[in-house]
Amino acid sequence: MASAQSTGRRAAAALTAYAVLAGVVVAWGWMLTHTWSAVDGPDDRVSRWFASQRSGALDPVAEVGTFLGETVVGLVVAAVVAVAAGLALRSLLAAALVLVADVGDGGIYWLASHADPRDRPPVQILDAGLVADHSFPSGHVGTATAVYGAAALLLAVWLRRRHQTGPGWLLVGVLALLPAYVALSRLYQGAHHVTDVGTSLVFGAVWLGVLVAATRLWPGREERVPGSSGGLPDPSVPHR
Incomplete structure (x- = not known):
């Protein structure tokens, strides 16, 4: 019962944070387009x-960055990552x-792009084929931040839980940098203003942070402190 109540509280907190985040993004877009x-x-x-x-x-x-x-x-990659992460972890x-990250990010994009119409760069x-007044925020950058950011986080969780070092962390770095690559590609193609892509990077990262806090997937200290058995805590030593 206590566990169910705790899960419910975390879910409610995540939903509240999502609503606040969406409101902040819409307000920020209104200020950019009006004030x-x-x-x-x-x-x-x-x-x-x-x-x-x-x-x-x-x-x-730049075309590759836009494609990503x-x-x-994003939906296909999110589905693949969801299956792989669910099985691995x-x-x-x-x-x-990863699925909630992508869908939630898309929801904020839809709301903000309709609430705050903004012309594309001159x-x-x-x-x-882009909608002329949907410059704010960047849907491509939001998708990349949600999907590849979540993939990087989940891979990092898997590596930390197994005390892994080596090339796996290089892949984490590549995944974490993909949103920036997509952002630069959209700027290069003239699809968005720099404040549009910057907004998507920020709110996408914040939304990921909310989900990580709500799910508590990041390993705790007791899961990664090396012990006498080669990386796992020594069961003979009580935790304090």
Whole structure:
């Protein structure tokens, strides 16, 4: 009963945090589009700088970054990561984390993009077919932050629980950097202002932090303090 009550409280806290986060993002978007119009100048200068760096060699690199942040790609990757994490960590919470991260991030994007219409940057946009006034926030960057960020966290949990070192942590680093790669790609293609992609990076990371706290998947100190048996705590020594 106590465990069920604790789980319920954590779920309620996560939902409350989600509602607050969504409200903050919408309020921030409203300020960008109404109160702080002075931001447009610096935003536009950054967009023009990225546009000036375009080349035949960089165009396909940006296309790959955009592809990694596509909604369908994110959903497929999230499903694969959910199955792999659930089996590797033997936890339904681990499987749910990446799915809830992606869906929750998408919900905030949908709400903010409709509540705070914002025109795309005043440069040639290389990604055709975008809604003209859905610049804020970046859905691609939000998807990448939720999915690849969750994948990096879950892999790190698996490695820490097994006291692993080596190439596995290199993969964690690569996964953690993918949202930044997607963000740079969207800026390069002229799809978003820098404040749009920055907002998605921040709220996506905060939402992941909320979910990690709610699920308590990160190993506790007692799970990673090396003992006399080669990395596991010595059962003969009581914890204090």
